[in-house]
Amino acid sequence: MPPGHYLVIDLEATCCDRGTIEREESEIIEIGAVMVNADTLVAVDEFSTFVRPVHHPALTEFCTNLTSIRQEDVDTAPELREVIRKLVSWAEQFSDHLFCSGVTTIGIKSDGSVATSESIARSLPVTGT
Template sequence: MTTFVLFDLEFTSWPGALEGDWQEPGQLREIVQIGALRLDDRYAVVEEYETLVRPVTNPRLSPYFTELTGIQQEKVDREGVAPARALSDLLGFCQDQSVLSYGNDMVVLGENVGWARARGEELQHSWLAARFLNVRPWLNHVAPTTATANVGRLWRVLGLPRPGSGQEHSALFDCHSLAAALRHLRSTGATLPDGFL
């Protein structure tokens, strides 16, 4: 059975960070939550991965981030894992797969891999053992109404049923939103370009 992975990240943020491209002193895009889905060739979910991650440089979540994502400091403190463990687990989940994101989350993932290595932390799986691709340009081209939508709103913009529980800006919910969009587009005859899978 052919499979591929969708993934999404929630990472530290502050008011104006997106607009300023996280250039203010101390503003690093540290991963706080990872969501991933393994889909089969019919785009049905066959496996899920989700974890919270404890940021290192900015261990206290900003009120802005908490309001945006609903992720509470206490939950990260209690359930969050070390970055090297979370990154290793995700890279293991993605190994030998095409890994699609709606946007350049692979850049943020790469930053976090680099910081973990710079701290001397060992990762269990290689970044190079997966093929990371940004599906957003293709998706926006075949469904122009999605051009201004974030990943967690794709289902709504396309008029689809809500893809389960959760909320926008929750990594796993956002993955389900992307999966719903891909299934819908497939049902209309759109197929992912060659090389994506």
Template sequence: MGQWLVIDLEATTEEGGWPIEHMEIIEIGASLVGSSGHEIDHFQRFVRPLRRPNLTRFCRELTHISQADVDSAQVLNAVWLQFERWIEPHRPRLHGWCSWGDYDRKQLLQDWQRNGLASHLQTLPHVNLKQRFAKERHLARPVGLNAALQLAGIGFSGQQHRALADARNTARLLPLVMGK
């Protein structure tokens, strides 16, 4: 199976949700895992949103990310350079990256384009683990991360809707889905 990178993003939002083009990344969490699903390394940073710098109350309550967390953070261009430096030594063994659902991939593509950023992730395959899990488990439709963990007999560890915790919990399902 090699090494996989599991990424989860938190973004600006409001109750009822915003269209993705109105959302901005406010937290990046990534867990680099080996074939057994064990974590080799991780990355977590807050990101200061520029277009809508003030988080909605709904967003703060959902993510447990405070206004101070994002106010003191760097903008995406700076944080993404840190991410690329962090992942660089792992690239030779990296088979691809994945996320729970397709939202994170779409948000990254949009924000890379919007900010004129390049990423090595663009050269690697992306796996939608939410779809893969549903197919593997013969589910009528894909389920949320928490429901998938419950189906696998695994309890959620950490704070839900925080990027690194969500990435780590997603990574716990990786061996069940990608091991074959």
């Protein structure tokens, strides 16, 4: 059965241009998500929150200029663990959603099962040529 919704997520992370924060030490500082109706491709709901970084709590000037996220935005934000709980709770309103990643060839269905890019493609409606 094809999914009724697609969950689209955008992340912003700590960053620097001077090598003071290793790329693999970047922390999520903002999560934005949109639930999209699979038939109409129209956004039906949104989720957005800042996230407080814990390993490198001070944003670099480079990061602020790149993302427009200010230090005071993240200082008062919840930590990632709490934000993930809120995101999952929000997404569970749409029991038939499919989360897809642009950097992998798999998706995670709302029931926790994994879908390959081939099975996702087979479930999509075919439109005229």
